[in-house]
Amino acid sequence: MFRFIVRRLLQVIPTLLGLSVLLFVWLRALPGGPEAAALGPRPTPEALEAARARLGLDEPLWVQYGRYMRRLLNGDLGTSTVTNRPVLDEFLLRIPATIELAFAAMAIAIAVGIPVGYFAARRRGRLLDGLTLSGSMLGICTPVFFLAFLLKWVFGVNLGWFPVSGRQSSGMNATHITNFFVLDGILTGEWDAAWDAAIHLVLPAVAVASIPFAIIVRMTRASVLEVLGEDYVRTAEAKGLTTKVVRRRHVLRNALLPVVTVVGVLTGALLSGAVLTETVFTINGIGRYLYLAIQTQDYPVLMAFILIIALIFVIINMLVDISYSIIDPRVRVR
Amino acid sequence: MRQRRLKAGIAVGAVAALVLSACASERVEDAEDLGYDPDATLIIGTAGEVTSLDPIYTADGESIRVARMIYDTLLDIRPGTTEVVPGLATSWDSDPSGTSWTFELRDDVTFHDGEPFNAEAVCANFERYHNLEGAAQSPPYYWRLLSGGFANNEPEAGLGEPNYQSCEATDEFTAVIDLAEPTSRFPRLLSLHVFGMHSPAALEEYNASDLGPWGDVQWPEYSTDHPTGTGPFRFVEWDQATQEVRLERNDDYWGETPTVAEVIFRAIPDETQRVESLLTGEIHGFDLPAPAHWDTLEAEGMNLLVRDTPVNLLYVAFTQEGNEALQDLRVRRAIAHALNREGLVNALMPEGAEVATQFTPPSLPGWADDVITYEYDPDLARDLLAEAGYDEDNPLELTFLWPTEVTRPYMPSPQDMIELFAPDLEAVGIEVEPISMVWGTEFIPAVIAEGEGDLHFLGWTGDYPDAFNFIGTWFASANAEFGFDNPELFEKMAQADQTVEEAERIALYEELNREIMEFLPGVPISHMPNAIVLAPNVEGVVQGPLANERFDQARILTE
Numbered sequence: 001m002f003r004f005i006v007r008r009l010l011q012v013i014p015t016l017l018g019l020s021v022l023l024f025v026w027l028r029a030l031p032g033g034p035e036a037a038a039l040g041p042r043p044t045p046e047a048l049e050a051a052r053a054r055l056g057l058d059e060p061l062w063v064q065y066g067r068y069m070r071r072l073l074n075g076d077l078g079t080s081t082v083t084n085r086p087v088l089d090e091f092l093l094r095i096p097a098t099i100e101l102a103f104a105a106m107a108i109a110i111a112v113g114i115p116v117g118y119f120a121a122r123r124r125g126r127l128l129d130g131l132t133l134s135g136s137m138l139g140i141c142t143p144v145f146f147l148a149f150l151l152k153w154v155f156g157v158n159l160g161w162f163p164v165s166g167r168q169s170s171g172m173n174a175t176h177i178t179n180f181f182v183l184d185g186i187l188t189g190e191w192d193a194a195w196d197a198a199i200h201l202v203l204p205a206v207a208v209a210s211i212p213f214a215i216i217v218r219m220t221r222a223s224v225l226e227v228l229g230e231d232y233v234r235t236a237e238a239k240g241l242t243t244k245v246v247r248r249r250h251v252l253r254n255a256l257l258p259v260v261t262v263v264g265v266l267t268g269a270l271l272s273g274a275v276l277t278e279t280v281f282t283i284n285g286i287g288r289y290l291y292l293a294i295q296t297q298d299y300p301v302l303m304a305f306i307l308i309i310a311l312i313f314v315i316i317n318m319l320v321d322i323s324y325s326i327i328d329p330r331v332r333v334r
Numbered sequence: 335m336r337q338r339r340l341k342a343g344i345a346v347g348a349v350a351a352l353v354l355s356a357c358a359s360e361r362v363e364d365a366e367d368l369g370y371d372p373d374a375t376l377i378i379g380t381a382g383e384v385t386s387l388d389p390i391y392t393a394d395g396e397s398i399r400v401a402r403m404i405y406d407t408l409l410d411i412r413p414g415t416t417e418v419v420p421g422l423a424t425s426w427d428s429d430p431s432g433t434s435w436t437f438e439l440r441d442d443v444t445f446h447d448g449e450p451f452n453a454e455a456v457c458a459n460f461e462r463y464h465n466l467e468g469a470a471q472s473p474p475y476y477w478r479l480l481s482g483g484f485a486n487n488e489p490e491a492g493l494g495e496p497n498y499q500s501c502e503a504t505d506e507f508t509a510v511i512d513l514a515e516p517t518s519r520f521p522r523l524l525s526l527h528v529f530g531m532h533s534p535a536a537l538e539e540y541n542a543s544d545l546g547p548w549g550d551v552q553w554p555e556y557s558t559d560h561p562t563g564t565g566p567f568r569f570v571e572w573d574q575a576t577q578e579v580r581l582e583r584n585d586d587y588w589g590e591t592p593t594v595a596e597v598i599f600r601a602i603p604d605e606t607q608r609v610e611s612l613l614t615g616e617i618h619g620f621d622l623p624a625p626a627h628w629d630t631l632e633a634e635g636m637n638l639l640v641r642d643t644p645v646n647l648l649y650v651a652f653t654q655e656g657n658e659a660l661q662d663l664r665v666r667r668a669i670a671h672a673l674n675r676e677g678l679v680n681a682l683m684p685e686g687a688e689v690a691t692q693f694t695p696p697s698l699p700g701w702a703d704d705v706i707t708y709e710y711d712p713d714l715a716r717d718l719l720a721e722a723g724y725d726e727d728n729p730l731e732l733t734f735l736w737p738t739e740v741t742r743p744y745m746p747s748p749q750d751m752i753e754l755f756a757p758d759l760e761a762v763g764i765e766v767e768p769i770s771m772v773w774g775t776e777f778i779p780a781v782i783a784e785g786e787g788d789l790h791f792l793g794w795t796g797d798y799p800d801a802f803n804f805i806g807t808w809f810a811s812a813n814a815e816f817g818f819d820n821p822e823l824f825e826k827m828a829q830a831d832q833t834v835e836e837a838e839r840i841a842l843y844e845e846l847n848r849e850i851m852e853f854l855p856g857v858p859i860s861h862m863p864n865a866i867v868l869a870p871n872v873e874g875v876v877q878g879p880l881a882n883e884r885f886d887q888a889r890i891l892t893e
Contacts, residue, residue, distance in 0.1 A: 031771070031772075031776050032771070032772055032775035032776030032777075032779070032780075033775060033779075034775065035779065036774060036775065036778050036779045036783075037774065037775075038385065038393075038472075038473055038551075039475065040393035040475025040476075041393060041475075041778075041794075042782055042807065043778065043779060043782060043783050044492070044783060045783040045784070045814060046491075046492025046493075047491075047492060047783075048779055048783040049492065050472070050490050050491050050492050051472070053490055054472065054490070054548070054549055054550070078550075079550045079551070079552075083383075083385065084385075084550070084551040084552070084553055085553065093574055093575055094575075096575075097575070152610070156610070156614060157610050157613060157614060160614060163614070163616060164607070164610045164611060164614050164616065165602055165607050165610070165611050165616060166576065166600070166602075166616070167575075167576060168576060169616070170375070170377045170576075170578055170598045170600050170616070170617070171375045171377065171596070171598060173580075176573070176575060179575050279604070280607075281607075282602050282603070282604065282607050282611075284575060284576065284577050292603065295739060295772070295774075295775075296774060296775060297775045
């Protein structure tokens with residue numbers, strides 16, 4: 001297992017290197033640049049020139065790239081050209097918001113998706129099954145940002161049930177330790193702050209959950225149907241095991257295998273959904289920050305954030321592979 | 335023993351609870367008597383986060399808005415007007431040469447850290463600006479505008495000789511500042527909160543001036559955690575995770591005691607979301623709602639405070655460098671006559687917007703009522719172009735640069751503007767190639783520093799109430815944006831800038847406005863009102879033409 005992990009991690013290196021070159025070239029090929037940020041409303045040619053030199057943008061591309069990689073290998077991700085704060089600080093400040101949102105969304109998708117899919121399979125061809133299928137189709141088809149807007153408009157602006165922006169109400173004066181606001185509220189015993197943060201998560205998490213939910217429902221349903229028809233289930237039933245035991249030990253466990261794989265793959269989709277949803281709900285996560293960084297062509301932020309996200313992606317996929325082998329003893333890493 | 339302690343604890347608790355509840359009920363009665371809640375928190379939505387809490391390093395509205403609460407300036411602007419009034423300085427005067435300025439200071443002011451405000455503190459502030467070094471020379475746009483340079487300019491910074499010379503505390507509450515040359519910017523520009531007065535002790539303790547060597551800016555602790563001024567609010571916290579800056583009432587404020595206990599500035603970058611947050615009560619207001627939202631906001635019962643004597647200008651610039659056609663006055667006049675400015679104002683701008691006759695807003699002294707005007711007259715435009723040698727066989731070809739992803743207080747929607755003006759020009763036979771560019775990363779460097787394109791939209795919002803803040807910005811020296819060299823005009827501009835006597839200077843501004851409109855370096859388009867919007871239960875905020883509201887007298891009404 002250890003060798004497997006090391007090998008997978010080593011495979012990541014050329015991928016990330018290639019990505020870094022592509023990103024570096026692509027960013028600099030875009031018209032305009034970050035040098036005018038923070039030069040005031042009327043930058044003089046001299047100030048602009050000075051800023052270019054300060055940011056090293058007047059050097060040949062390969063020199064810039066070499067310098068960037070050298071700093072990167074020393075653990076220096078650079079400084080944002082807009083806020084002048086270290087990129088790593090910016091990332092660590094915002095990643096909890098994104099993880100919190102993704103976690104809440106995945107929790108909703110799994111907690112609701114698997115039972116719904118399971119019961120749809122058990123009631124195959126009946127009303128519940130039909131509703132589930134058409135509902136999940138709608139979930140897949142609806143663009144996340146549209147759903148986000150819709151949820152916000154109906155449940156936030158019109159009904160006023162949920163807040164429409166941010167992660168916590170202003171004036172809450174909550175203590176932040178980990179920057180996972182719900183967790184912080186629980187850790188510090190500030191229950192009102194935890195509740196407030198949780199309420200803020202509801203609409204964005206439901207929006208982000210829509211696609212994974214729909215896919216999980218369909219996967220679970222199909223998988224359960226397949227397993228229900230397997231010989232070993234029939235055998236188990238014939239042996240006189242109770243329905244409960246058959247369902248839990250034989251049907252669900254085997255049916256969940258493909259679902260777990262899908263959950264891993266969906267985490268990627270979740271991140272892209274989070275970018276749009278964070279923007280719609282003004283959540284200060286990495287998604288919205290990336291969106292703003294593209295507008296300001298904040299090279300160091302874009303480079304570092306995209307590389308880190310790619311790395312997270314790879315690690316998640318690796319974890320999926322590992323969990324796969326734990327759930328299904330037949331799958332063993334060679 | 336334990337039981338006794340418990341009893342004692344209960345007794346203390348009970349007494350504390352009684353005292354607390356008595357205080358609370360007193361406060362509620364207070365609030366009822368006053369009609370507003372003095373313990374309330376005012377939450378203002380902003381379009382972005384502050385860049386630094388030390389305003390000398392900032393030039394953006396969001397940062398200066400927060401600075402206005404924490405700091406006081408030597409000169410101030412009377413709320414709701416463009417009139418310069420005393421701030422921390424009770425009076426100021428110069429010698430006849432206009433290079434030596436004496437400021438008499440208030441003697442009853444204390445910084446938030448308990449340090450006294452006096453002439454030495456003022457001089458410490460100015461000496462600090464003047465002696466900034468390394469990376470700290472890069473951000474201070476307004477100091478560079480005021481003084482032109484630093485004591486020891488970084489060779490890479492491309493700066494000139496500083497105009498600021500020295501500051502001397504002649505007695506405890508009198509500071510004398512010496513300049514090399516007189517300038518209209520001094521002392522008026524000091525009313526901008528970029529020049530808020532800091533506690534010298536806090537500046538030193540938290541390394542306010544150390545942004546590292548020339549290169550990447552590293553914000554010192556002072557910029558992020560310890561801003562210390564004399565203003566109506568003290569800094570509490572800048573939570574970068576929630577993008578909020580929290581301030582609390584300065585109970586020892588030398589001016590009127592603030593009427594809210596806390597103010598929170600919360601960044602909500604998207605305008606639609608600011609509107610929604612206001613409608614759902616998550617925030618109490620925000621600045622500069624787009625004119626397209628004004629009707630909705632008013633229909634929902636919000637307080638829309640319109641700044642109806644706007645100190646701003648939208649213009650179309652001619653970049654003459656490298657374009658012979660635009661160097662021909664007849665062509666520039668033809669373009670001015672071809673543009674239906676009134677049509678644009680009526681179609682895109684809110685009520686109260688007006689067509690500009692010159693490069694200075696009418697609300698500032700120096701605006702001239704007798705400049706040459708260019709009425710919308712396509713026939714005359716065609717004749718002028720023909721005179722200059724352009725017709726159907728030899729059409730004039732021009733690029734027209736316009737910005738995307740931006741609205742400004744003077745410019746509601748650039749795309750709609752180009753869609754109106756390009757056909758106007760084509761109607762008189764000019765072939766126009768509109769080119770769009772992203773505002774901050776592409777458009778601004780291209781048009782201002784590189785002088786790209788033939789025509790472009792741009793504008794200006796006043797920083798301080800003086801005509802030089804407008805005409806001096808564009809026409810005091812040769813620059814890439816306008817791309818012409820007119821030494822006579824530049825000389826007159828310098829003369830006006832250095833004229834100390836106010837009436838004389840204003841007469842020179844009027845003369846300059848007449849000359850500029852004769853020369854026609856571009857076409858002034860419009861002055862557009864803008865607004866600040868507040869929830870129906872918020873009162874006491876007076877909107878100002880310079881968009882420089884303080885929220886210290888905001889009252890959140892009790893239901």
